[in-house]
Amino acid sequence: MTARLIWAVGGTLGNAGLALLLAPLFQGVLRKVTARIQSRQGPPLLQPYFDLLKLIGKEDIESGEAPPMQRFAAYLALATVLTLAGLVPMGLPVPLAGAGDVLLLVYLLTLAGVCTLLAGLAAGSPYALVGISREMMTMIALEPLFAIAIVVGAIRAHSFRLDVVLSGSAYAGGGFPWSGAVMAAVILSSFQAFVQRVPFDVAEAETELMEGPLMEYSGPKLALFKWAQMTKLILYATLFVALFIPWGSGLPALLAWLLFWVKLTGLVLLVTVVAATHARYRIDQALRYFAGLLVAAFAALLLAGYGH
Amino acid sequence: MTSRDRLQQLQEQFGPAIQRADLPGDHRLFVYIDPAATRRICQYLFDTLDARYVISIGVDDRPYSGQFLVAHDFAFDADHVLCSVLIPLPADAPRIDSITEVVPAAGWAEREMRDLVGIEPVGHRYLKRLVLPDGWPDGMHPLRKDVPWNHVPPGYDAERPFTFDEPPPGCTVIPFGPFHPTLDEPAHFRLYVEGERVRGCEYRGFMVHRGIEKLAESVMGYNDIPMLAERICGICGCVHSVAYVQAVESAVALRPPPRAEYIRTVMLELERLHSHLLWTGLACHIVGFDTLWMQCFRIREPLMWIAEKITGNRKTYALCVVGGVRWDLTPPLRQELRAVLDKLETEWRPVVAAVAKDKNIQARTVGIGVADRRLVKQAGLVGPVARAAGVAIDCRRDHPYAAYDRVEFDVITAGGADVWSRLLVRTAEVFESIRIIRQCLEKMEDGPLAQPLPGDLPAGRLGLSSVEAPRGESHHFLITGENQRPRRWRVRAPTYQNLQAVPMMIKDQQIADMTISLGSIDPCFSCTDRLETVDLHSGAAKVWSQAELLALTRGGKAAP
Numbered sequence: 001m002t003a004r005l006i007w008a009v010g011g012t013l014g015n016a017g018l019a020l021l022l023a024p025l026f027q028g029v030l031r032k033v034t035a036r037i038q039s040r041q042g043p044p045l046l047q048p049y050f051d052l053l054k055l056i057g058k059e060d061i062e063s064g065e066a067p068p069m070q071r072f073a074a075y076l077a078l079a080t081v082l083t084l085a086g087l088v089p090m091g092l093p094v095p096l097a098g099a100g101d102v103l104l105l106v107y108l109l110t111l112a113g114v115c116t117l118l119a120g121l122a123a124g125s126p127y128a129l130v131g132i133s134r135e136m137m138t139m140i141a142l143e144p145l146f147a148i149a150i151v152v153g154a155i156r157a158h159s160f161r162l163d164v165v166l167s168g169s170a171y172a173g174g175g176f177p178w179s180g181a182v183m184a185a186v187i188l189s190s191f192q193a194f195v196q197r198v199p200f201d202v203a204e205a206e207t208e209l210m211e212g213p214l215m216e217y218s219g220p221k222l223a224l225f226k227w228a229q230m231t232k233l234i235l236y237a238t239l240f241v242a243l244f245i246p247w248g249s250g251l252p253a254l255l256a257w258l259l260f261w262v263k264l265t266g267l268v269l270l271v272t273v274v275a276a277t278h279a280r281y282r283i284d285q286a287l288r289y290f291a292g293l294l295v296a297a298f299a300a301l302l303l304a305g306y307g308h
Numbered sequence: 309m310t311s312r313d314r315l316q317q318l319q320e321q322f323g324p325a326i327q328r329a330d331l332p333g334d335h336r337l338f339v340y341i342d343p344a345a346t347r348r349i350c351q352y353l354f355d356t357l358d359a360r361y362v363i364s365i366g367v368d369d370r371p372y373s374g375q376f377l378v379a380h381d382f383a384f385d386a387d388h389v390l391c392s393v394l395i396p397l398p399a400d401a402p403r404i405d406s407i408t409e410v411v412p413a414a415g416w417a418e419r420e421m422r423d424l425v426g427i428e429p430v431g432h433r434y435l436k437r438l439v440l441p442d443g444w445p446d447g448m449h450p451l452r453k454d455v456p457w458n459h460v461p462p463g464y465d466a467e468r469p470f471t472f473d474e475p476p477p478g479c480t481v482i483p484f485g486p487f488h489p490t491l492d493e494p495a496h497f498r499l500y501v502e503g504e505r506v507r508g509c510e511y512r513g514f515m516v517h518r519g520i521e522k523l524a525e526s527v528m529g530y531n532d533i534p535m536l537a538e539r540i541c542g543i544c545g546c547v548h549s550v551a552y553v554q555a556v557e558s559a560v561a562l563r564p565p566p567r568a569e570y571i572r573t574v575m576l577e578l579e580r581l582h583s584h585l586l587w588t589g590l591a592c593h594i595v596g597f598d599t600l601w602m603q604c605f606r607i608r609e610p611l612m613w614i615a616e617k618i619t620g621n622r623k624t625y626a627l628c629v630v631g632g633v634r635w636d637l638t639p640p641l642r643q644e645l646r647a648v649l650d651k652l653e654t655e656w657r658p659v660v661a662a663v664a665k666d667k668n669i670q671a672r673t674v675g676i677g678v679a680d681r682r683l684v685k686q687a688g689l690v691g692p693v694a695r696a697a698g699v700a701i702d703c704r705r706d707h708p709y710a711a712y713d714r715v716e717f718d719v720i721t722a723g724g725a726d727v728w729s730r731l732l733v734r735t736a737e738v739f740e741s742i743r744i745i746r747q748c749l750e751k752m753e754d755g756p757l758a759q760p761l762p763g764d765l766p767a768g769r770l771g772l773s774s775v776e777a778p779r780g781e782s783h784h785f786l787i788t789g790e791n792q793r794p795r796r797w798r799v800r801a802p803t804y805q806n807l808q809a810v811p812m813m814i815k816d817q818q819i820a821d822m823t824i825s826l827g828s829i830d831p832c833f834s835c836t837d838r839l840e841t842v843d844l845h846s847g848a849a850k851v852w853s854q855a856e857l858l859a860l861t862r863g864g865k866a867a868p
Contacts, residue, residue, distance in 0.1 A: 038602035126482040130504070130819060198596050199668065279668040280596025282820045283504065 004098070011095025012086035019085040023230035024048035029265070030233075030272045037276040048230065055223035064216035065124030073118035074221040077228040080112045081235060087162060088238045091260030092253070094163045101160040105239075106147045112232060113139045119225065120213030131212020134283045138200070141290035142193055146239070148297040149183045153243055155304040156180060166242040179304035184244040186293050186300070191240065191267075192274055193286070195233045199278040200286055237267040309387045311337035317357065322349060330770065335707070336558065337391040338770055343404060346380075346395055351410040353382050353393070360385055360701065361413040361688040362774075363800040365785050366421035368452045369396075372768065372795065376402040376427055380414070381772065381785060385706040390772045392785070397427065406432035413688030416808055417800075424451040436473075439514045443468030450522060457519060457526040473510050475500040484822060486515060495831075497810075497822075504818050509811045521797055529792050530556060530765065534628040540799060541832055542623060543586065546579045547777040548784075548799065549628045554709055555786035556630045556794070559771030562762070567755040568632040570748045572710040574645075575619070575627050576775070577741040577748075581652070582611045583778035584734045584741075587830050588659070591731060594827045595672040600662065607655045614648045617641060632758020642749050649742050660735045673728035677813045677825030680725045687809040690802045691780020692737070693829050695721045696729035703776035715747040727828040734778075764792060777802055779830045803832045 027048040035042025064070055086096040087105055113135065120132030153169035154160050156177065171177040193200035217225055241263045248259045281289065311331050318339060319326050325345035330338040341349055353359040359382035367377040376397040383390050397404055406429035408415045418429035419438035426449035429435070437444075443465030449455065475481050479500035486494040496512040520540060524533045537552040538545035550572055557564065564572075589604030612622040619625040619635050627633050637645070663669060679687075684694045694701050702719040704712040720736045722729035771786040780802030789795030806829040814825050 034599075038599045039606045040602055126480070130482065133504070198598075201596070276599045278597065279592070279666070279672055281668075282672065282818060284818065285671055 007093075008086075008095050008098070011092065015088070015090050015095055016082045016085040018090060019081070019231050019234050020227065023227065023234050024052060026234060026265075026268050027230045030268060033269060033272045034276050037273070052223050052227055055218075055226070056220050058219035060219050060221065062221075063218075064122050064128075066122045069118055070122035070216065071221065073115050073122055074217070074224040074228075076118070077112065077115035078224045078231075080108055080115060081228045081231045084108050084112070084235050085231070088235060089163070089166055089242050090238055091257035094166060097161065097163040100162070102150045102154055102162055102165045103160065105162065106143075106150060109146055110139070110143050112228075113143070115228070116213050119217065123213060123216035125215060128213050128215055131215075135213065137283060137287060138193065138290070141287055141294065142190065145186060145190055145290075145293060145297050146194065148301050149187050149243060152179050152183050152300055152304040155301075166239070167246055169243065171246070176308075178308040179300040180244070182296055182300040182303065186297050187240060187244065190290065190293055191236070192271060193290070194236045195271060196229065197271055198275040199281045201280060233268065233271070234264065237264050237271075240267060309384070309389070310334040311389045311391070314357070314384065314387070314389060314391065315339065318349070318352075321352060325349065332558070332561065335388050335390065336772055337389060338394060339391070340394045340396065343395050343397060346378075346393075347405045347407055347410060349393060350380055350382075350407040353391070354411045357384070359383060359391065360685075361411050362390075362781070362783050363785070363798065363804070364407075364414050364417035364421060365796070365798040366425035366427045366451070367787065367796045368425055369795075370399050371453050374399055376425070378404050378421065378427060379785060380407065380411075381783065383707070383774070383781075385701050388707055390707060390774060392770065392772060402427040403430050404428070405430055408432050411688075412686045413805060413808070416804065423449070425449055426452060439517070441466075441468070442470050450519075451525075457522045470496075470512050472498055472512075476507060478502060479507050482819065484509075491826075493832075497826075499814075499819065499822065501819060504820070506814050506817050506819060506822060508815060511807070511811065513807070521799065524797050525789075525794060527793075530630050530761075530794070533794070533797070534630070535626060537799070538624050538626065538628075541801070543583050543832060544579060544777040544779065544782070545623060546575050546625050546627055547775050547782050548801075549625075550576060550710065551773045551775040551782045551784040551799075552786070552797070553628045553630050554773035554775065555771040555784040555797075556765070556788065557771070558773055559769040559786055559788050560765045562631055562759060564632045564759055565755045565757065566711070566753045568757055568759075569711040570752040571633045571635070571637055571757070572628065573712060573715070574637060574745050574748045575615075575625055575633075576710065577745045578611060578615055579625075580778045581738060581741050582608050582615070583830075584738050585611070585656075587734055587778070588663075588731070591727075591824065591827055592669070594824045595669060597666075597669065600659065603659060607652065607659065610648045610651060614641075614645055617644065629758055631761055632756070634757070636757055637749075637752065642752075645745070646749060649745060653739070653742055656735075656738055660738075663731065663735060669731075670728060672821075672824060673726065673731060673828075674724065675726050675728075676817065676821045677727045677828050678725050679809055679813050683809055683812055687812070688805045689780075689809055690805055691777070691830075692730050692733045693780065693806050693809075695719065696733045697725035698723045701781075703774045703781050707774045709773065709775060711748060711751075712744075714751060715744050717744050727824055730828045767795070779803060779832060780806060801832060803829065807831055 025045070028045040031047065032042045032045055062070060087094060087099070087108070116135050117132045120128040120135065150165060153165045156179065157164050157169035159165065171180045192198065214222065214225060241260065245263050248256060251259065311334055314337055315329050315331065322345055325342040327340045327342060329340065354361060362381040362383050365379040365381070367379065369375050369377045373396070376399060378395045378397060380393045381390065382393065395404060404427060406418055408418055408429070409431060415434070416438055418432050419435065421427045422429055422435065423437055423440040445461050445463040448461045479502055482499045482501050484497040484499050485491055486496045494515040498510045499506050500508040520536060524536055528536060534549040534553055538549040540548045585604050585608035589601040592598070592600040592604065615625065616622045618637065618641055619627060627635055679689055679693055679697055681697050681699055683689065684697050684699050690701065698721050700719050700721050705719055717740045720733050720740060722732045765788055767789050769788045771788070773784045775782045782802060783800040785798040787795040810826055810829065814822050817825065
């Protein structure tokens with residue numbers, strides 16, 4: 001009992017700390033690799049840390065239509081991703097495995113998107129409003145995808161327990177995992193959208209909407225939001241690895257842990273390369289793309305229901 | 309048909325309404341007409357003879373002829389003729405029939421003429437101020453000769469906000485500008501949107517006026533102005549400087565030495581190369597494809613270096629004087645330039661291939677920002693925008709200047725009339741420019757760089773000059789004057805015409821397509837905003853006043 005409690009508290013703090021600490025580093029890798037693809041030198045690997053420090057040290061200005069909501073949205077954004085960190089396995093067992101089932105995960109993922117909506121509403125400017133209308137449309141199309149992926153895992157593993165579902169459950173059970181394979185392809189094809197990168201960064205599109213919902217943010221609160229976004233990249237990557245790339249988790253603990261981070265880095269590199277080689281979609285084009293994926297996802301759900 | 313034949317056509321049609329004409333050569337035509345026949349004659353030129361509308365100019369000629377003067381410039385591109393229809397107006401009643409009804413492209417030019425010279429276009433349906441800010445007192449027209457260049461009128465209110473039109477019912481307004489990451493220069497579009505769809509827009513621009521024309525007409529000399537003209541634009545400055553000196557040269561019948569003409573051609577094409585590469589990069593950036601943007605800029609950089617080697621500057625070449633050029637292309641420089649072009653050609657091919665295959669870019673550009681042949685004609689659109697609609701106009705071929713009559717090149721056209729076609733036209737024109745420079749380097753003759761000026765230049769002569777800028781035709785109208793400076797110098801940058809069509813191009817499109825549609829005309833606001841006597845900004849809600857900001861930037865303490 002005590003051991004479980006210690007792991008729940010210590011593991012959650014460890015995961016959250018690790019996510020916070022490493023997120024800017026992955027961002028740095030992303031920027032460096034992007035720069036190399038673009039024949040640029042690129043900023044130092046540690047630049048995102050400096051950026052965050054700089055922003056945190058700035059004057060805290062509150063502006064827009066509703067400053068209290070603006071404040072709340074920034075705190076909530078970071079709090080949500082940190083809570084998520086306790087619910088995913090970062091190379092070790094899930095710390096808060098007993099705290100809830102996979103549906104909690106689905107809700108928290110949605111909450112992370114809601115923060116952006118709140119931020120845009122707080123700003124109240126036309127650009128922010130266009131940004132949140134795009135964010136909302138994207139959310140409606142996207143959130144079911146990850147939910148279905150998790151539910152497919154749950155069906156195949158015959159369990160809604162976090163630790164069971166988040167250990168390669170997409171391929172659990174007997175026979176060739178058709179549904180799991182389809183969902184792996186679907187999530188991989190929409191991964192850029194979950195982590196808000198080109199070609200699906202429509203809600204913030206700098207050249208169209210000037211950062212959209214985030215336009216009124218500056219200083220420390222912008223730092224919180226940016227940090228939350230960087231962390232989101234790691235968390236989604238973690239979820240993807242846990243659901244679809246489980247191989248090697250049977251290795252000795254240290255090796256398995258290292259292997260997890262190698263997989264994560266691979267995924268971040270993939271995100272980088274895709275972002276650097278594509279133009280941004282328009283919102284209607286993006287939605288049409290998501291609609292196609294949604295059809296595939298429902299097909300996978302049916303397959304899983306019939307045991308394939 | 310030569311200018312003489314065109315004059316004959318006009319005389320047969322209108323008889324005594326054609327009062328007199330000047331024919332300096334086969335390619336220029338100046339006709340003075342009866343003010344009462346203005347609209348009929350312009351309609352005949354525009355519709356029946358299918359002339360292209362270029363620009364209208366208001367001139368305060370009272371100190372010299374006791375009259376105001378209006379010039380409507382048209383071009384017969386296939387005949388290589390530039391034509392100016394001149395209408396004298398009485399000093400006490402400067403009113404003229406508006407031609408906007410029959411030539412829609414004249415909408416802005418007539419509003420500008422009303423703002424700056426105080427000539428009233430009678431019958432114009434939308435007489436809102438174009439250039440002057442709303443806080444400027446009525447009845448004060450900065451380009452009149454009795455207004456000093458540095459005069460700020462009493463009663464001028466820099467703080468007064470612009471007035472805007474009411475949006476159509478059911479639409480919300482999204483302000484695009486005055487400052488926006490993709491604009492780079494201040495201009496203000498008020499988009500009327502329904503959801504994500506643009507239903508219309510209002511444009512307010514002219515926020516970075518520098519009083520360039522007034523300055524030239526009142527304090528500078530013939531050979532100071534090329535340096536000023538060059539500063540009209542940060543991208544196509546050489547175009548304006550060449551267009552200006554050619555306008556003077558054509559007015560006083562001065563021909564620069566052949567070597568100078570070749571050097572002008574080389575520098576103009578070098579400018580087009582770097583401009584097209586810059587544009588392609590920015591277009592990619594606008595649709596979120598930053599990798600290609602960075603590659604374009606990398607490929608472009610050696611062009612800037614070679615320009616610096618030739619002229620001492622990456623941009624703003626300080627190349628032209630009336631009668632010639634100031635910099636030579638020595639054999640080692642020519643050698644180096646050839647190498648730069650070879651490298652550019654090999655590096656540009658893969659970029660063009662990558663763009664042509666990219667489904668992603670096509671999804672964002674095909675069928676977007678359409679300006680068809682009809683709009684090109686009605687709005688007087690020029691350059692790649694016109695050529696992308698299949699209208700093969702190019703001043704380099706149609707109104708040859710410098711050494712363009714001695715080199716071979718193709719006028720690139722496309723048929724889609726959309727952003728994608730403009731992209732194809734510009735990327736292909738890069739190869740034509742390389743071809744032109746190579747021929748110039750081959751054919752360049754020895755000889756002097758400039759023709760010395762034959763003493764004082766005569767006053768009261770008219771000059772027209774069109775130069776194909778990377779964005780389209782830059783047209784300069786000039787009347788020589790006293791004290792070795794022009795009486796009137798009117799610059800019409802290509803963006804002046806192309807920008808007027810943007811509201812039509814973005815109508816019923818998505819907001820997301822606004823930036824790339826606007827970007828696709830390669831807008832140059834500083835070119836368009838070249839006139840005026842004072843600096844202003846939008847007057848939108850702001851914490852700092854202009855005076856306070858100026859005080860701040862100059863190190864003083866802002867007034868409370």
